Structures are given as C-alpha cells and as structure tokens.
Amino acid sequence: MKVSKFGGTSVASAEQIRKVAAIVSSDPSRKIIVVSAPGKRFSEDEKVTDLLIRLADATLNNEDYEAELKEVVSRYEQIATELGLSDEITQSIENDLRGRLAAGYSDQSLFIDSIKASGEDNNAKLIAAYFTHIGMPAQYMCPKKAGLLVNDRPERVRALTEGYNKLAQLREVPGIIVFPGFFGFTKDGTLRTFNRGGSDITGSIVAAAVDAELYENFTDVDSVFAANPNIVDNPMAIKELTYREMRELAYAGFSVFHDEALMPAFLKSIPVCIKNTNNPSAPGTFIVKDRDHSNRPVIGIASDSGFSTLFVDKYLMNQEIGFGRKLLQILEDEEIPFEHTPSGIDNISVIIRSKFLNEENSERIVRRVKEELEADEVRLRTTDYSMVVLVGEGMRFTTGLAARAATAIAESGANIQMINQGSSEVSLVFGIDKKDEKIALKSLYKEFFSLIMI
Amino acid sequence: MKVSKFGGTSVASAEQIRKVAAIVSSDPSRKIIVVSAPGKRFSEDEKVTDLLIRLADATLNNEDYEAELKEVVSRYEQIATELGLSDEITQSIENDLRGRLAAGYSDQSLFIDSIKASGEDNNAKLIAAYFTHIGMPAQYMCPKKAGLLVNDRPERVRALTEGYNKLAQLREVPGIIVFPGFFGFTKDGTLRTFNRGGSDITGSIVAAAVDAELYENFTDVDSVFAANPNIVDNPMAIKELTYREMRELAYAGFSVFHDEALMPAFLKSIPVCIKNTNNPSAPGTFIVKDRDHSNRPVIGIASDSGFSTLFVDKYLMNQEIGFGRKLLQILEDEEIPFEHTPSGIDNISVIIRSKFLNEENSERIVRRVKEELEADEVRLRTTDYSMVVLVGEGMRFTTGLAARAATAIAESGANIQMINQGSSEVSLVFGIDKKDEKIALKSLYKEFFSLIMI
The missing domain is CATH 3.40.1160.10 (Acetylglutamate kinase-like)
Known part of the structure; x- marks a missing residue:
C-alpha cells in the first residue's frame, strides 16, 4: 500500500x-x-x-x-x-x-x-x-x-x-x-x-x-531539479536521489521537502516519491536508500546565503587541549548552532547562520572568546557569505572532482573563501561571497551537467 | 644588539x-x-x-x-x-x-x-x-x-x-x-x-x-627550503618568511625550528634569522612579521603523516545545539588534542594525530560517542593519513589558487580525502592517503615553484 x-x-x-x-x-x-x-x-x-x-x-x-x-x-x-x-x-x-x-x-x-x-x-x-x-x-x-x-x-x-x-x-x-x-x-x-x-x-x-x-x-512541481531554476535555465530533473542527497540539498536551499519530514520515512527505509498533482503522469523524483550513481557523480548543486564567520586566532592554539570545545561552549550558552568549523594551525573559524546573531549576542560572544580563551584575535564577519554545495553519492569515488569544482568556480571569477570536504561522503561545500553565488553556481552547473554526449 | x-x-x-x-x-x-x-x-x-x-x-x-x-x-x-x-x-x-x-x-x-x-x-x-x-x-x-x-x-x-x-x-x-x-x-x-x-x-x-x-x-643548513629535500630534488631556498608561515610549515613537518621556540620572539616582533655555522656568508632565512608576498603566493609546501579520523554521523545532527561541543568534550576527557573538524550536514569528522590513540582509548571514545551522543554511525579510521599543507601569506589574495592546487594533486593520481580552507589566511590543507603523500607533494611543488621565467 x-x-x-x-x-x-x-x-x-x-x-x-x-x-x-x-x-x-x-x-x-x-x-x-x-x-x-x-x-x-x-x-x-x-x-x-x-x-x-x-x-x-x-x-x-x-x-x-x-x-x-x-x-x-x-x-x-x-x-x-x-x-x-x-x-x-x-x-x-x-x-x-x-x-x-x-x-x-x-x-x-x-x-x-x-x-x-x-x-x-x-x-x-x-x-x-x-x-x-x-x-x-x-x-x-x-x-x-x-x-x-x-x-x-x-x-x-x-x-x-x-x-x-x-x-x-x-x-x-x-x-x-x-x-x-x-x-x-x-x-x-x-x-x-x-x-x-x-x-x-x-x-x-x-x-x-x-x-x-x-x-x-x-x-x-514535476520533480526536484539539479539546480535552482531561478538561477540556472532549464536545469535537469532528478529521477532518483538518496535520502542523504535530499537532506544535503534541502539544507542548502532546496525547499521541495522539509528535511525533518524525511526522518520517519528514512528510519524505516520507505521510498518517497515527489509528484505533481497537475501532471500525475510525469514520473516524479524518487528518494531512496541507495541508487546507482555510476553515470553521474554529482546529482545536484544547491546554494544558500546568510552566513557569518567567527574567526579566532591564538598562537599555539592547537597545543591547547579544550580550546575548540570551550569555543563551541560559548556558542551553546547563547543557544546558537554552528554549520562548519574550518581550522588552520593557530586559528579556527565558526560558520554560523546570520539569523541567529544580533548586536547583543555578537558583542557578548566576541568579548567572551577574547577574555575566556585569551585569544590574540577575534573577528565576527557578518557580511553576507554564501555556501555552494555539490551533492552526490558518486563523488567519493571520483578522483579529481574537487579540482574540477574549484576550477569551475575560479573560472567564474568567484573567489573561494572556504572549502569543506572530508567528512560527508556526499557533499563538497564551498564558501564564497554572496555577490558571487549565482556566477559560481552557473559555472558549476555547466561543468557537471552540460556534458555533451557524442 | x-x-x-x-x-x-x-x-x-x-x-x-x-x-x-x-x-x-x-x-x-x-x-x-x-x-x-x-x-x-x-x-x-x-x-x-x-x-x-x-x-x-x-x-x-x-x-x-x-x-x-x-x-x-x-x-x-x-x-x-x-x-x-x-x-x-x-x-x-x-x-x-x-x-x-x-x-x-x-x-x-x-x-x-x-x-x-x-x-x-x-x-x-x-x-x-x-x-x-x-x-x-x-x-x-x-x-x-x-x-x-x-x-x-x-x-x-x-x-x-x-x-x-x-x-x-x-x-x-x-x-x-x-x-x-x-x-x-x-x-x-x-x-x-x-x-x-x-x-x-x-x-x-x-x-x-x-x-x-x-x-x-x-x-x-643554509636556509629553510620550500619543500622537503628528501622528497623534492633541490628545492628552492626561502629568503624570508613570516612567523605565521614558519609556524604552519613547522607544524606540518618542517623541523628546522621548533614552533614553540618562536613564541617569545614572535610576541616581541623580533626578527629571526636561520643561518649555517659552516657557511656563515650564506644569507640564511629570515623570519619576520611582514614580508612582500606579491611575487610568490605560496612560500612552502609541507607534509606530515600519522593522522587518524573519527567519523560521526547522525541524522539531523546540525539542528542539535551542543553536538559538536559534546564530541570535543569526550576527546578532552581523554586528553586528546584534535587537528581539524571537517563537517557535512549530518556528520562531522575529527582529525587526530594517531600517536594520541591506543586500543583502549579508541574503544572508549567510539563507545561514548555512540552512547552519549546517540550517533547513527561512528568510525575510527586509523589507517595512515597524511596532511599536505600549502603555506603562503599571498594565498588569500590569489583567486584560483585552491583550484590549481587541487588540480595538481588530482593530476598526480592522488585522491583528495579532505580539504580544509577558510580559517587560516596563510594555509590550505589537503588530507590524502599516506601512500600518495610524495607524489602529491612533488606535483604541488612543480605547480607552484617550477615557473619558467622568460
């Protein structure tokens, strides 16, 4: 049934x-x-x-x-x-x-x-x-x-x-x-x-x-598309994608299906189909546990804006056990979730959705990090920052994919502010200035979806 | 004096x-x-x-x-x-x-x-x-x-x-x-x-x-070199580099100068010069506060092995305030410092130097993360993992640098397991399998240091 x-x-x-x-x-x-x-x-x-x-x-x-x-x-x-x-x-x-x-x-x-x-x-x-x-x-x-x-x-x-x-x-x-x-x-x-x-x-x-x-x-809508139709002209329709792919796309701006709503179906491995009441004969998009990803490593490209960055620098930070934990504790005290934490040797950045920040808690966070963690430098950069996310189960099996993606972004003229790869097996995240979001997304779409078949 | x-x-x-x-x-x-x-x-x-x-x-x-x-x-x-x-x-x-x-x-x-x-x-x-x-x-x-x-x-x-x-x-x-x-x-x-x-x-x-x-x-030694001479033949000598560059290079395998030793000089902005007792007329390498980095965005490429990865996955993790902090707390309880924490939407990885892990604390960490954080999946991957680090003050001013680096690694045949860019303004970190460390480093050196001047 x-x-x-x-x-x-x-x-x-x-x-x-x-x-x-x-x-x-x-x-x-x-x-x-x-x-x-x-x-x-x-x-x-x-x-x-x-x-x-x-x-x-x-x-x-x-x-x-x-x-x-x-x-x-x-x-x-x-x-x-x-x-x-x-x-x-x-x-x-x-x-x-x-x-x-x-x-x-x-x-x-x-x-x-x-x-x-x-x-x-x-x-x-x-x-x-x-x-x-x-x-x-x-x-x-x-x-x-x-x-x-x-x-x-x-x-x-x-x-x-x-x-x-x-x-x-x-x-x-x-x-x-x-x-x-x-x-x-x-x-x-x-x-x-x-x-x-x-x-x-x-x-x-x-x-x-x-x-x-x-x-x-x-x-x-007839289906989920490989990219936002408001940015890319006539993006490809996705026939089948996994729960994990849907979740990553939903996170970064795909609004077809609220990610939390997938949870009960996901836990019982029940396949989901997105269909159009106004065009029920269209096959729709299936969300499944596993799919064959051999022919196309990237299934979709999403993007979202409204991110801020908290940058913390302290000489010899990485020898200080507990530094990262204390930093996240300060955010937790303010009930602020974080998105990513790229780090160098002596510095760490925390990427936060700007909607969680206001003048008051920003001031408190910067002050506490400076005082309690004795940081050399603390900067909260609230100018608008976008995340562009490449999603696909086949990505981890494809050598050179990060290089292709970074090259496509560079060729669009956008400067990459952040790259986060290495935990998720199905996504690759680039941080760029909001003003570059559209050109980067178009360029990535061209790289991964405009393959000319001969 | x-x-x-x-x-x-x-x-x-x-x-x-x-x-x-x-x-x-x-x-x-x-x-x-x-x-x-x-x-x-x-x-x-x-x-x-x-x-x-x-x-x-x-x-x-x-x-x-x-x-x-x-x-x-x-x-x-x-x-x-x-x-x-x-x-x-x-x-x-x-x-x-x-x-x-x-x-x-x-x-x-x-x-x-x-x-x-x-x-x-x-x-x-x-x-x-x-x-x-x-x-x-x-x-x-x-x-x-x-x-x-x-x-x-x-x-x-x-x-x-x-x-x-x-x-x-x-x-x-x-x-x-x-x-x-x-x-x-x-x-x-x-x-x-x-x-x-x-x-x-x-x-x-x-x-x-x-x-x-x-x-x-x-x-x-006459100077600090742009890459490990045991891997790259006749690497270029570095005339001048900043404290931050030296620190990042020292962290990732450059052993000329222990990074902690730089601290007192760094805090007082005292320039440091590495010289050779056996060849004192050689100019040596200067470590300074600021340098002109217009002609060469990358000053050195370092690499180090011996890293492990703790991978944690939990559906809707990123809506759970405190998840990252609790994860780091468990490591802190074991007195284990961490290097990087790349993250996806529903997962986070913690990169740890393998020397801090043994059978006993590994078992404890995996068990606690599973039980206390109710994670869906916890994996501790202790197979040897290397970090290759590009260092240079000029990197942040150079569009397309990450793309060039990722392409050089991909062309060497090495698969990029992790990329960490976005916090440090002077480094770009790639995680690769240890077996690929040398070929990746050689390829990066060729890309950034073999510029033919005409």
Whole structure:
C-alpha cells in the first residue's frame, strides 16, 4: 500500500480536489491519503491556514470575529458547492470551528494550534465526504483515534514512535482513509501542531507506521531539479536521489521537502516519491536508500546565503587541549548552532547562520572568546557569505572532482573563501561571497551537467 | 644588539667552536651567545646530552657510573685540548658534574634535569673560557643569576615573562655573554629544562627580554627550503618568511625550528634569522612579521603523516545545539588534542594525530560517542593519513589558487580525502592517503615553484 500526501495547492479548490480523486482512484494501492488545508489558488490568494491565524488573533484580542470566521467557512463552502456536496458538510465545518472558538483557552499557543489544525482537519472531512459522494469507499480518520502521538510541551513537537503500533492498524481499515496532516495529540489528549514540515511530516510518520511500500508526496512541481531554476535555465530533473542527497540539498536551499519530514520515512527505509498533482503522469523524483550513481557523480548543486564567520586566532592554539570545545561552549550558552568549523594551525573559524546573531549576542560572544580563551584575535564577519554545495553519492569515488569544482568556480571569477570536504561522503561545500553565488553556481552547473554526449 | 644561538652540531668540536668564535668576532653586535651542549660530530656520534642521560640512569640504578662520567668529561677534555685551553676548565667541569651527582635527589626527574642541563651549562663555560683565551672579552652567564625564570611543576615548563626585566639588564653587561641554553630556574631556585625546542627557546626568550634587533639561530643548513629535500630534488631556498608561515610549515613537518621556540620572539616582533655555522656568508632565512608576498603566493609546501579520523554521523545532527561541543568534550576527557573538524550536514569528522590513540582509548571514545551522543554511525579510521599543507601569506589574495592546487594533486593520481580552507589566511590543507603523500607533494611543488621565467 501507498501513503499519498497532497499539499496545499493540490487541495486548494474543487478543481484540484477532483484531480486528487482521479489520482487516488487510478491506483488501488493508494489507501491512505494525507491532506493539507486548502492552499493558494493563485499567487495573491491567501491560504486557509493564514485566515485561521487571523481568526485566532481576533478571538484572542476579544474582537468580533464573525467576519474572519465567515471568510474561512466560505472557502470550504465554495469548494463543497462546486463539488456538488450538500450544505451539511459546510454546516458541520462551521459548527466545528464555533466549537473550537467557544472552548476558550487556558493557554494561548494551544488555542492557536487548535484553530490552525482545523484547516487540515476540516479539509480531510470535506475530501472524505466528496470521495464518498462520487462512490469511492472513503472515511475521514481522526489522528487522535488513529494514534498519532506526540511528545509533551515545552519540548519541540515530534512524533512518538510508541504510537506506531496503533497507527499500523490503519492497514486493516477497509476503503480509503483521508487523514489530516499537520497535527497530533499528546498522551493526555492535547492537540499540538508540527512547527516545521507540516503535513509532509504527518505523511512520513503514517507511511513509516503502516510500513508503506511508497510515500507519495504530491505537490505542484514535476520533480526536484539539479539546480535552482531561478538561477540556472532549464536545469535537469532528478529521477532518483538518496535520502542523504535530499537532506544535503534541502539544507542548502532546496525547499521541495522539509528535511525533518524525511526522518520517519528514512528510519524505516520507505521510498518517497515527489509528484505533481497537475501532471500525475510525469514520473516524479524518487528518494531512496541507495541508487546507482555510476553515470553521474554529482546529482545536484544547491546554494544558500546568510552566513557569518567567527574567526579566532591564538598562537599555539592547537597545543591547547579544550580550546575548540570551550569555543563551541560559548556558542551553546547563547543557544546558537554552528554549520562548519574550518581550522588552520593557530586559528579556527565558526560558520554560523546570520539569523541567529544580533548586536547583543555578537558583542557578548566576541568579548567572551577574547577574555575566556585569551585569544590574540577575534573577528565576527557578518557580511553576507554564501555556501555552494555539490551533492552526490558518486563523488567519493571520483578522483579529481574537487579540482574540477574549484576550477569551475575560479573560472567564474568567484573567489573561494572556504572549502569543506572530508567528512560527508556526499557533499563538497564551498564558501564564497554572496555577490558571487549565482556566477559560481552557473559555472558549476555547466561543468557537471552540460556534458555533451557524442 | 643581536642574540646568536648555536646549536649542537655548531659547538660539537674544537673545529666548530673556532667557527663560532670567528662568526661572533666578525660582528660586534653579536653580544649574547646562547649555546647547546656538544652535539654529534658525525652521523653515528653520540650527543653529550645522550651520554648525560646514560650517566643519570646509571646513578639512579645505583650502578658504578665512573665509565659514563669519564665519557662525558673526555668529550669536553678533547675539545679543550684542541682549543689549547689548560686542564683547569676540564677539571672544573668534572667537579661540577661530581657535585651534581653527589647532591643526591629527592625527585628523580629533577635530578635528570640537573644532569642533562650540565651539558649546555659546562659547554657555555668552556666556550667563554676559549673566547677569553683568544682575547675576546667574554664571560659565562648563569641563567639563575641572569633571571631566566620558569614556572613551577607540575605544569609543562615555560618561561615567566616577569623575569624579563632582570634579563634585560644583560644589555648593560660589557663584553660578550655566553649563555647556556635549555634550562631555567623556578622562583625557589629549582632547575627545570625545556621539554621541547631546547636551546632555541632560551635564545628566543633572551632575545625577547633584551629586545634584540635580531635573533640569529645558527644550525647546519643554509636556509629553510620550500619543500622537503628528501622528497623534492633541490628545492628552492626561502629568503624570508613570516612567523605565521614558519609556524604552519613547522607544524606540518618542517623541523628546522621548533614552533614553540618562536613564541617569545614572535610576541616581541623580533626578527629571526636561520643561518649555517659552516657557511656563515650564506644569507640564511629570515623570519619576520611582514614580508612582500606579491611575487610568490605560496612560500612552502609541507607534509606530515600519522593522522587518524573519527567519523560521526547522525541524522539531523546540525539542528542539535551542543553536538559538536559534546564530541570535543569526550576527546578532552581523554586528553586528546584534535587537528581539524571537517563537517557535512549530518556528520562531522575529527582529525587526530594517531600517536594520541591506543586500543583502549579508541574503544572508549567510539563507545561514548555512540552512547552519549546517540550517533547513527561512528568510525575510527586509523589507517595512515597524511596532511599536505600549502603555506603562503599571498594565498588569500590569489583567486584560483585552491583550484590549481587541487588540480595538481588530482593530476598526480592522488585522491583528495579532505580539504580544509577558510580559517587560516596563510594555509590550505589537503588530507590524502599516506601512500600518495610524495607524489602529491612533488606535483604541488612543480605547480607552484617550477615557473619558467622568460
């Protein structure tokens, strides 16, 4: 059986939901359908989730929220009407929302979670009703009933694998299951939403729990591309890539799939397929455990900007046991994660995402490193720095690849500020000035993907 | 004024000491002469220091030590005789040694320090006597009297800068001062020897304290070379390099000057000159604060082997604040320093000198990383790994240099396992298999030093 997740744009309108029904009915192994809240129908449109956040805010501010409520309900109403469903479903959605609003709140953030989660929950009910209406055997499944357990606050929300056994029983449910994405329940029954990855992560959890043969992730692109289409013209589509490759690409700017969402599927070695709801016959991109990488060592080139560098120099540093650890401790005290730590003999640099730095913590970090580590020199360089990452499982088997990549960057005129190779077997990272990011990426793409076949 | 240090081979025999006298008298600014114990006169010869260690061992084992004592004394006696000195100096050296042996010991290691240090101490007395004998105004200077203060045990021995004020008064002493290298005294008068860098460090300390215009380090090579002459035929001699360049080269296998010995001179910006006692008219190699690096971005290529790699992989590692710090903490608990930490997205490698690892601590490290950090994969790769380091102040101003270097290595057939660039402004480090070290170094030398001038 397959678990198929449909993202916001795939379930944004009656027209889109008809496509979903066609996709699901075309393959009897598509048993569990995970759905998002209705997304944007056109680029200036608002997602239902954003409407729901406005509704929750109005309520928390003790304002009259009837206008906001109506806006949400009318989105569902329009879909239901166009799908030929009776008023009953719209009425039940409005009742559900009024119930959530009237329930009041002891905790504002849990209240917002409950309102936001209604977007997916009610869409799942609506889609199940439509499937039934057109004769497909389908039912809505409540995540609480199904056993999608999450951890308690204040930890960042994540699924508890102890819920998997109960979720696995979904295999035995006859017909099609329509499952809302984005939220789960703690053991004491409190609803919590996933901060990141949203419905993708629900699909991944369910696929892992039921041990699906495939986790399909339907979105609005035909496939994952070898480079950012906004920078490189008509980049090649990737047919197949490994979890590790996807993770490295996602880290450095590929936004198709949130990396955290891959985790449950990865741990159970469930293959994932990224497909396009608007072009379901396209083969899509498969994310798998292993692939044949003999013909192409590099599968993709990603880039991301917004990095800063903390440079620390101290004569004879490398004879000082504990220096590196103390430096990282100072960052940890400020709750700042780091990306890379290139080092010389007497110096070390720490590459940090600039979003974690502000004037206050920067000043504190520089001062503490100077004073506590007795460094000769400490510099925090916050001018924008980009990382360009070459990703591919075949790279480690290819002599001379780093030379080709460095030459391609040099020929583009970009100056390489940093190279990090040697730990990851699937990536090679170059640090360059942000202004050089595009020319470097284009040049690398040309080097590794424009091979003329004769 | 200049401080001139003469190493073991420069003061190994009467013939060599005559060269030293000629060098010193040829330049009136050579005021303070720091000397080693007599070194090897030919390649199978034994250093006096090694004879002294045997003497100390015999004493500690309660064996008859007259034979060992005689061997030491006869080395001085031969030198004194050939220099035309009276028996008086040999007798005083024998008396000094018998006094040290008779003093007994409450602590074996301090006793060994005292016996070993006699090598330099007595040689300084002998050389001062010779200088006086040939009419040069000279005197032996005891480090205790001069104020060469060192820290107390059990810390690793190092000079205390609070002694510098007293040492600075050496400027006012008339005539030539002959100062023994290798040892100093704690505040309570206990003799301690420098573990590493020996007499080089004494020269560096004295040069710093008296604010010398130049610290000359006389040895048995004409200069520092751009690459190891045992690997590259007739490598270029380096006329001038910076402290930072010297430090990076020394770290990666250049053994001319122990890096720790540079520290005192470096901190006071005192230029250092490496010269050859056997060819004093050769210009030697200057180590300075700044140099003009416009004509040659790379000044030297060093390499060293004996590295191991600890590889740690964990899915979503880079979102886990504190992961890197905890990893380094485990190494710190084992008192193991690390060299570099290349990292991917979900993995990090720590490069460690293999000499710090044994079966026991390796097992402990791997187990702790697995258990405490809940890593998915931990591998300690102890097969021999080499580092090849390109050094040069001009490198950071040269676009495409990393590409040229990586290409040169790739063309040699060596596979690059690691690249570390981005922190040090003066070095670029490549990790390769030890078997490829020589071919990679030759190829890099050819790329950066065989420029044909037309």
